[in-house]
Amino acid sequence: MSASRRDRRTVAAIVAGLLIISTAVVWVVVQSSTHGTASDIHINSRSAALSATAPPTTRAAESGEAEPGPVVAAIGDSIMDGHNVKSSHAWPQLIGAATNWQLTDLAADGSGFVAVGDDGGTFQDQAVAAVGLNPSIIIIAASSNDLGEDADEVADSTMATMTYLRDELPNARIIALNAFWGDTTPPDELADLDTDIRAASEAIDADYLDIGQPLAGQPGLMQFDDIHPTARGLTVIAAAVASAIRADD
Secondary structure, eight states: OOTTTTOHHHHHHHHHHHHHHHHHHHHHHHHHHHHSOGGGSOHHHHHHHHOOOOOGGGBOTTTOOBOOOOEEEEEOOHHHHTTTSOGGGSHHHHHHHHHTOEEEEOOOTTOOSSSOOTTSOOHHHHHHHHHHTOOSEEEEEOOGGGTTSOHHHHHHHHHHHHHHHHHHOTTSEEEEEOOOOOSSOOOTTHHHHHHHHHHHHHHHTOEEEOOOOTTTTOGGGBOTTSSSBOHHHHHHHHHHHHHHHHHHO
16 A cells, blocks of 8 residues: 555545545536436536535645645546536546645546557556646546457556556555546456556555446437536446545545
8 A cells, every 4th residue: 555545634625526526517417317417407507506615624724725635637538638618627627626635647538458549548648648737636537448459469458557657656645546437338458447457556556446327328418429428427436436535544
């Protein structure tokens, strides 16, 4: 277990903020199930639920101004960078706003551990950029963009990238997540990507969190391409990730 993981004061501040998110968003989702469909949730309800008050433990005692939170880097694909929505609606940004993270979202459309993204890079390139930020927390998720790539190459690249992160950031908390899918049943091969990142996480002492598929069966949370979540869908993912991190602490 890394030193930063044992820093309970930092974790307590993060958890407090995550509790704000998960509780508020779950309330909105429950209300939608009793008073309308998910697509009926007005964007202002989402914004109100996630309008963040940073947790009290992150506020300066005298000035009332928010203190800088932990430096966090996010590594991922278009689901993580909030494809086709405002960058502030990306799910890492939603969590970061509520917890006062100093967040840099390095995610890029089309990228994966092997798949080359629209920016010409892979997760390894994002990992190099992340190391340059000297973060205390890394968030990284497997990606469906690696479906169709050579399975052995994906497994090797996943292990190599995760090992690089641990070697370069020995005291950072690395939070790894399963690959996200949309509202339909994911292909069987998606589980192989989850197995790869879980195995790599165990090898480097990272926290692997399987949040399942929070958008399953909810087409109203998907954009027209049926691949990328809407802003509301990203809020649901943020709530699921927040809840999983809270439960893991």
